[in-house]
Amino acid sequence: MLILLVALVAGMVIGAWVRVPLWVVIVCAATFYACAFRRDRIGEIALLLAFVMTGVAASLSEFGHDTPPLDEPLTLLLTIDEEPVDRGTWQRSSASVSWYRSNTDSTWHECDRRVIISTDSATQLAVGERIAIYSQLRPLADSTNSYVRLMHSRGYAGRVAIYRSTPLVRVGKAGSLRRASSRLQHWAAERLRASRLEGDQLALCTAIATGKRTTMSAQLREQYTLSGSSHLLAVSGLHVAIVFVVANILLRWLTLLARGSQLLNLAVVAVVWGYAAMTGMAVSVVRTALMFSALQFALASGASYRSGNVLATVAMVMLIVRPSLLGDVSFQLSVVAVAAIIYWAVPFCAQLRTRNGLLNLLTSTVVIGAVCTLATAPLVAYWFGRVAMVGVVLNPLVVLLGYELVVLSVMTIFVPTSWGFVARAAGAIAEAENRCVAVAAEMDWTQFTTDINGWTVVIIYAVAIVITELARRKTRKKSLSLPYV
Incomplete structure (x- = not known):
């Protein structure tokens, strides 16, 4: 499926540069799809060309929407x-x-x-x-x-x-769904405000749990930006990943029941979408929730190649429905992060697995944080033009604290206000997070600007894909699961 995704993306790039009648592309695509039923090399080539034509058609259809003119x-x-x-x-x-x-x-x-x-x-x-x-x-x-x-x-x-x-x-x-999500988000923010949290602690917990950043000071925003940890402030793939992993951990007992594996998968997906609703159902969060829903069922399938196929299929469907996502940095980061978890983090964590469940949790947290940071570094350098090297070291700690902070912030929302110890624990973790970021922000020597071009990013990821495929061929197919127990 990965090669089909590459063919689709190539077609979209071609469609952005070449202007041909849409009906011509559709006829060519239909012809290639018909030839793809052949069970030989010609059929395989026809299938690739069919996906290229599909990408061209999707890209051309996107140009049917106009862009508003400026300054009039x-x-x-x-x-x-x-x-x-x-x-x-x-x-x-x-x-x-x-x-x-x-x-x-x-x-x-x-x-x-x-x-x-x-x-x-x-x-x-x-x-x-x-x-x-x-x-x-x-x-x-x-x-x-x-x-x-x-x-x-x-x-x-x-x-x-x-x-x-x-x-x-x-x-x-x-619509009613969007209004319900907005009311849920507002209610969650008010619950945090009614707790004993205040100042920057309240601002961070509110941003992480509800996606609202209205109470965050400009100084705190700047510190997170300089330390390379600004992704923690906006609900994104990192937050959904934390909810995803924590839900798998806390709901693992469902596997003891009849059809427990199916119950676990459905429950985790429900938790992920519940968190997305509480954060306002932003477009980027919905896309990430889709990605991790697919990842949950892919992990249940047991083999890494199936997980990669599910991820590639979801990405292709989203691109065909909305071709403009190809240039969306949030979509790119989500796909790369989930792919890095499937192909690098999970197998690497499996090699480090011990009989100590707590140690497995700590090692998997650090590994997932480091792998996602390194995997998305080329995209971050290209889009943002600045890389904070301290973030590579800091992000595993940030992610580790983020696990506790997300759980405690959500608990603060739902437990009675008389349970002040939950809010105090969330405040302590938030304070530790803010202090780490403040110290890292003062390390100017770890920050540098870059002007990396798009082709360099493509080459980096192409090399990474080749290395990944070679490594997979040298290893046998193994069962794939989150290594926290």
Whole structure:
């Protein structure tokens, strides 16, 4: 399946550069799929070419959506994606643009882009709310090139300011599922606020457990950025991975029951999606939850090649449905991190397995953290333009503390407020996390900027894939499970 994923990606890259009629590509793809039923070398080649044509078709269909023009009056139909973050006299949020209309053209254009929104504190916006505004879309050109490139990869077309004088019409509210998720997120944040947590401790626990960063100070954000640990502040693959592993550990007793393995898989997937709902069901979190749901059932299948096939299949389906994900840094990091866990972390942990369950938990935590950090380092260097080498050493400790912090933060939300010892324990872990990050942020000599290009990243991962395949051929297929017991 990996070679088919590569063929699909190659087709998408070709489709981004070559313009041919879509019907021609569809006819070619259908022809190759028909030839793929042959049980010989020609059939194998035809299948690869069919996936290449599928990638080209998906890429061409993506260009059916227009991009709003910059620096001219537009009517934009927006859906608020994130809860506004208070910046003092103004608020910052993001929204998806579904339709737009220009003054020079009375036609509505379908769109699939995102924008950064700046509003004054008097304008209240809710997650999932749909609004229509009349304003101008400004470019993302007031920051570094790496930042602009990163935002474009996430689908952002520009930024728009909403003032009191900006014409604004509230079109409607979010769907029932999105509203329920938003209410759950708000309730969880209020439960943490009602506990004995305060200051930076409350800010970190709230960010990790609910995805809300409204109470986080600028100084704390900067420290996490300089130490290479900023990924801890935004709910991402790391947080879902922590919930995934902890759920497997705490629910392992289900395997003692009849059909326990099936119950364990279903329960872990339910916990992962429950956590995604509590963090607001952000698009990146939903994608990561899909990845780890696939990983859970892949691990249950028992063989590493099956796990890789499941991961490749999920990635291909997501790319075909939304080809723009190919350039999305969150999608890239999620795929690379999960692949690193399957092909490197789990087999390596299996070699270190002992009869001591606690020692297995500690070693697997450190190994998974280190492997994911190293595996995603080329992407981080390319997209962010800065690498903090201290992060390679710090991240295993950050992940180790993150396990306890996620569990204790979630417990603080659901246990009675009279159980103050849970909140105090979460606060102590959060304080230790913040102190480690603050010390690492002061080590300027471990940070350096880089201007790595895309082809270098491709070559690095191509070499890693070749090494992985050679290593797999030299080893027998082994049972694959999380090595914590």
